Amino acid sequence: MYTQKLILGVVPVKRSFLSMEEAVRQKNKFMSVIRRVKPELVEIVDVDDIVEQGILYEADKVPAVVDKLKKAGIDALFLPFCDFGEEQAAAAVAAAFRVPVLVWGARDERPNTFEARGRDTQCGMFAATKVMRRYGVTYSYIFNCETESPRFASGYENFLRTAAVVKAVKGLRIAKIGDRPVPFMSVMANEADLLSRFGMVCVPISPSAVVGRMKTILEENSMVFQSYCENISQRMDCAQTKEEDLRKAAAVKMAVQLLMEENNCSVGAFECWSAFPALADICPCLVLGEMADEGLPLACETDVNGAVTMAILRACSLYEDVEFLADLTIRHPENDNAELLWHCGPFPYSLKKEESKAALVEGQESFELKAGQLTVCRFDELGGEYYLFAGEASTTDGPETTGTYVWMETDNWQRWEEKLMFGPYIHHLGVCYGSYLPVLREAARYLGLHFDNAHEQGIHSL
Template identity: 70%
Template sequence: MYKQTVVLGVVPVKRGFLSMEEARRQKDKFMKVIRGVKPEAVKIIDVDDLSENGIMWELDKVPAVIDKLKANSIDALFIPFCDFGEEQVVAEIARAFDIPVLIWGARDERPNTLESRGRDTQCGMFAATKVLSRYGVKYSYIYNCETESPEFEKGYENFIRVAAVIKALKGLRVAKIGERPGPFMSVMTNDANLMKHFGITVVPISPFRIAETATKLIKEQTEDFVTYYEELTGRMDCSTMKTDEIEKAAGVKLAVKKHMEENRCSVGAFECWSAFPGLIGICPCVALGELADEGMPLACETDVNGAITMAILRACDLYENAEFLADLTIRHPENENGELLWHCGPFPYSLKAKNSSAALVNAQEQFELKQGDLTICRFDELDGKYSLFAGEAKTTTGPKTSGTYVWMEVDNWKRWEEKLMFGPYIHHVGGVYGKYLPILREAARYLGIEFDDAHKEGIHSL
């Protein structure tokens, strides 16, 4: 299963003359919280070996902290304030990196008195963030709340998800298996711009090579091939297909995975119906869903921006569940805010509804997806300007249809449709189960692209 871990540098800060005992108390509290949030997805790098109690305030120790964080190749930086903090220390550390930065400090329990001085945490964060802005450092912020509050834990987890998205796109390699279908001008992309703006590399892989490798696997009947063939036919009704057709579908899936791994690609765009029937005799849509379940999703119809969309969704979900790419097809016949998310048969089997039987027909899956909350997203471009459309929805019931599908209900379909029609988008959108709108909004800010919120008004239709 393909997965990435976020390496997080954590550098607590304090004011030099304020109480170390109180600062340590604050640090112990928030470190206990963050170590319990998604520990399987986060590797924390602290500075306990570089400063007293692992809390920074001395400017002369900044270079050593930066060196350690760079040596550990951190993906994101969290600077929690134990009190007012030291804005010079904060700024010098943060400006040394081009990664997401999180600022937060716990809410003070009481004001200062004649007898004792409090922490003035919020005050210090106002000062430090002004300096960060002067240096051009982009940062995220959790508002001044208690350490044990749901707001802090949720804000921290959201930041980890944002950092995962930014990491996912840095150095992303997208397998481009074939060319776009001739009629599909809408899926055109500019590979050079993707590399320039995001460091994304599009790697061409010939469909002929895939077909050649699949044929070899079928002929050799390797242990991996036989095991996968038996597993696939054991969970899907393949009664309408011939044995050699099923073998071809299984072979293509294994061949695509092999070539993607050899080319260090974790997502891909696949020339399906316009290439493979002529090369191997079937349209192996099942390969797309099966690889999504292994953390290596592919977009139909050589939709490179669709593949990047799924890379974004995969990361904001911290690689816990599979994502899918769907056509926006028809409106619900009875629900004014309902829309059909459909494609001919490339959705992940893991997302299948329990009461929906799974079949393989013409090497294309046939089943309905499960019910639940959805986040819908589309990364796309026009004239060199990139946008990220996103909205939250929920599934609903509707008429049965062919292929793989699920009915979606949104807050206001008219607004969604207007956004999609007037924006630089096409009929393909990515979907993932869960609610991730704040993560996508913040990720778009770090990426320097327009965030197109489906829940806000745009250009109106007539």
């Protein structure tokens, strides 16, 4: 399963003349919390060996701190305030990087008295963030709350997910397997602009190269290949697919995976129905669903922006869940706020509803997806401006249909439809299970995207 680790620099800050003992107490509390959050996916780089007690307050220590974090190759930076902090030191560290930055400090327990000085944490963060703005630093912030608060834990985790999205997008390598189908002008993408704006590279892979690998895999007929074909047959009813076609589809999947890995691509845009039926005499829909379950999702119909969308959603889940690209097709016949998320057969098998019987019909999967909370989004472009549409919904019951599908219920479908019709979007939406709207909103700020919230009214229809 494809994954990416996140390297997080953590630089606690304090005011020079305030209590070190109290600052250390605060540091120990929040470090205990963050070290428990996704430790298998997040590598924390501290500055314990650079500054006293691992807490920065001396401006002359900033270069050493920055040097350590740069050598570590941090993907994100957390500046927790143990008290009022030192704005010049905190802002200087943040300004040395172009990565997502998180600012937070624990809520003070009491005000100052004649007998004792408090921490004035919130006060110091107001000052420091002004300086960060002057430096041009983009930063995130968790509302001033107690360390033990669920709000801190959830805010910190949302920041990790945001940083993962930013890392995933910048430098993304997209396997472009074939050109778009002739009728599909809607999936056009500006590859040169994606490169110059985000560092994304589209790597051309010819469908004929895939077919060549497919033929080699079929000829070699290895034990791994035979075992994979048997695995598909055990998971799905393949009575309506010829054995030869099943073997071809399995071989195409293995060929695509090999070529993507050789080209260091983690997502792809796939010329499916317009190329492979002629080249290999099969419909390759199975390949897309299987590749998603490998953590290497493919967008059908060579939808490059759709591939970027799935890369964004994959990072939102910190590579723990699976995403898919769905067609918006028809409204629910009875529920005015529901819509059918469908495609001819490319959804991940791992998302299948338990009681739904999976079938492979002439190379196309057929099953219903499981129930749950959904996040949907679409990365797209028009006139050099980039947009991210996003919303949250839930699955709902609806009539059975062909292919792979799930019915989605929104809070207000008319508003969603108006957004999608008037925005620079198409009929393809990326979908994953879970609630990631705050993450997508925050990631859009760092990436310079217009965030288009499905839950806010845009242009009205007539």
